Amino acid sequence: MHRRILAIGVCAAAAVMLVAGCSSSSKGSTGTTSTSTAASGGVTSSAPAVSGTVTVFAAASLQGTFTTLARQFETAHPGVTVKLNFGASSALALQINQGAPADVFASASARNMTQVTNAGGASPSTNFVKNAMEVAVPPSNPTHVTALADLAKPGVKIALCQAQVPCGATAAKVFTNAKLTVKAVTLEADVKSTLAKVELNEVDAGVVYVTDVKAAGSKVKGIEIPADVNASTAYPIAVLTKAPNSAAAQAFTAYVLSPEGQRVLAAAGFEKP
Amino acid sequence: MTAPRPGGSRPRRPRASQRAGRTRNRGPLLILVPAGIGVAFLLVPLIALLVRAPWHGMGRLLSEAQVLTALRLSLECATAATIGSLALGVPLAWVLARSSFPGLGLLRALVTLPLILPPVVGGLALLLAFGRNGLLGRYLDHWFGLTLPFTTPGVIVAETFVAMPFLIVTVEGALRSADRDFEEAAATLGASRLTVFRRITLPMIGPSLVAGSVLCWARALGEFGATITFAGNYPGTTQTMPLAVYNALETDPQAAIALSLVLLLVAVIVLVGLRDRWLRAGSAP
Numbered sequence: 310m311h312r313r314i315l316a317i318g319v320c321a322a323a324a325v326m327l328v329a330g331c332s333s334s335s336k337g338s339t340g341t342t343s344t345s346t347a348a349s350g351g352v353t354s355s356a357p358a359v360s361g362t363v364t365v366f367a368a369a370s371l372q373g374t375f376t377t378l379a380r381q382f383e384t385a386h387p388g389v390t391v392k393l394n395f396g397a398s399s400a401l402a403l404q405i406n407q408g409a410p411a412d413v414f415a416s417a418s419a420r421n422m423t424q425v426t427n428a429g430g431a432s433p434s435t436n437f438v439k440n441a442m443e444v445a446v447p448p449s450n451p452t453h454v455t456a457l458a459d460l461a462k463p464g465v466k467i468a469l470c471q472a473q474v475p476c477g478a479t480a481a482k483v484f485t486n487a488k489l490t491v492k493a494v495t496l497e498a499d500v501k502s503t504l505a506k507v508e509l510n511e512v513d514a515g516v517v518y519v520t521d522v523k524a525a526g527s528k529v530k531g532i533e534i535p536a537d538v539n540a541s542t543a544y545p546i547a548v549l550t551k552a553p554n555s556a557a558a559q560a561f562t563a564y565v566l567s568p569e570g571q572r573v574l575a576a577a578g579f580e581k582p
Numbered sequence: 583m584t585a586p587r588p589g590g591s592r593p594r595r596p597r598a599s600q601r602a603g604r605t606r607n608r609g610p611l612l613i614l615v616p617a618g619i620g621v622a623f624l625l626v627p628l629i630a631l632l633v634r635a636p637w638h639g640m641g642r643l644l645s646e647a648q649v650l651t652a653l654r655l656s657l658e659c660a661t662a663a664t665i666g667s668l669a670l671g672v673p674l675a676w677v678l679a680r681s682s683f684p685g686l687g688l689l690r691a692l693v694t695l696p697l698i699l700p701p702v703v704g705g706l707a708l709l710l711a712f713g714r715n716g717l718l719g720r721y722l723d724h725w726f727g728l729t730l731p732f733t734t735p736g737v738i739v740a741e742t743f744v745a746m747p748f749l750i751v752t753v754e755g756a757l758r759s760a761d762r763d764f765e766e767a768a769a770t771l772g773a774s775r776l777t778v779f780r781r782i783t784l785p786m787i788g789p790s791l792v793a794g795s796v797l798c799w800a801r802a803l804g805e806f807g808a809t810i811t812f813a814g815n816y817p818g819t820t821q822t823m824p825l826a827v828y829n830a831l832e833t834d835p836q837a838a839i840a841l842s843l844v845l846l847l848v849a850v851i852v853l854v855g856l857r858d859r860w861l862r863a864g865s866a867p
Contacts, residue, residue: 397832399832399833400832403831403832403835466732468814471815471829473829473832473833493816494732494814494816494819495732495814495815495816495820496814496815496816496817497814497815498810498815498828506814509709509713509715510713510714510715511709511713511714511715511731511732512732
């Protein structure tokens with residue numbers, strides 16, 4: 310019995326070493342590939358002949374626009390595949406800091422970008438757009454919300470983003486500006502989940518980005534927030550230091566910042582930074 | 583008393599094969615190595631949780647109001663979900679084990695579907711059924727002004743949906759293997775069907791009932807996907823421990839680890855408490 314337990318223990322230890330060996334060797338190989346691509350990217354920076362896959366981690370609110378941008382970028386650079394991963398900026402920042410193999414990070418707030426740059430995960434970022442908040446209600450508008458102040462009324466069910474997510478932090482700023490106390494029934498993980506609760510008519514109102522209301526079309530009704538109390542968040546974009554394909558990452562970032570990219574973003578309702 | 587005996591003899595069998603295995607220790611290396619990797623694979627993440635735990639700040643992290651609120655909510659909801667599962671699940675297990683009608687097999691498969699259904703899908707399904715615009719939810723809202731999403735009862739509904747099949751499967755297995763002679767004897771002696779169920783059947787499946795309840799409770803305690811989808815996430819009303827862990831991960835990873843340790847501790851207690859019974863009852867069906 311003891312001998313068997315010992316044998317299993319030895320095997321377990323061997324397995325740990327095996328796994329550790331695997332990870333260290335793979336780390337070594339990705340390290341070399343990233344330096345080589347970085348070098349080639351540096352040499353041919355004027356006319357980058359990019360190829361391979363570029364992985365872009367982008368805020369949930371960029372889902373529509375970045376999908377379009379990725380498709381256009383792929384058309385402009387045959388042989389390049391853009392892989393997109395959307396989520397709450399805070400969650401994406403965490404994933405990047407934990408070693409997720411991403412090339413580009415487009416955050417919905419400076420705060421989440423700073424989390425990555427502070428950890429040494431990204432080169433200095435550039436703000437590429439700005440997004441303001443808007444109230445979204447279901448088309449039936451069951452509790453007759455017509456203004457921002459209606460959100461403070463009792464009996465109005467409201468979905469907000471969590472405070473650590475940019476849309477939650479920016480919505481909180483709006484409420485502070487308007488001197489309103491708003492109690493939500495749910496704090497969602499990202500802006501698309503908040504919007505979904507409105508679309509499903511499970512809440513009476515949600516506070517989301519202007520661009521989300523626009524993208525949702527007739528599925529929700531937007532109620533504008535007066536400019537004097539509205540708040541907005543700036544979106545920074547950066548190439549990650551450990552980008553496996555930094556040449557393509559730089560090209561994609563440049564494309565987002567280009568007049569062509571900015572046109573797509575402006576059409577979706579984003580403002581200039 | 584007849585039921586535990588065959589089960590009790592079961593662990594003796596591998597012990598005999600162990601003795602035989604000792605003589606050919608080198609033989610199954612092909613089996614032992616992947617088995618060892620399997621052990622490491624399952625245990626290393628848990629060890630990592632212990633190694634990285636903020637032992638010094640543990641007291642402070644766990645005594646924060648929001649943590650205690652989430653813990654209390656989790657315990658209350660899991661207990662309520664277990665009571666709900668007992669009330670509906672035990673009669674359902676009896677029907678599945680003791681009656682026969684066309685479509686019984688299909689019914690059993692459907693009832694245990696949440697066991698393998700991704701909980702997020704379960705949560706979405708609940709939203710479409712009991713949400714404000716749901717199949718049934720619209721009438722609940724219209725007639726009684728009752729809405730389940732984003733409320734504590736909503737958490738209980740989500741947890742019951744996901745955890746009840748664990749109880750059903752365990753109890754049904756026990757009902758099937760229980761000796762029916764006693765029930766028949768009681769019936770011939772004039773006991774009503776309800777008396778037979780209450781005085782004979784229930785005591786006979788007692789251990790499995792306990793095991794199934796604990797399993798159901800533990801599953802409810804750990805519920806995440808269906809809860810966040812159906813009941814939302816709000817501290818104090820719907821934010822249970824697993825949701826708090828998920829939230830804390832983005833703001834305070836140390837707190838997330840501390841909260842995870844609490845859930846790990848509960849899991850270990852459940853496992854120790856159920857030692858052999860759980861494995862046997864769980865593997866029977």
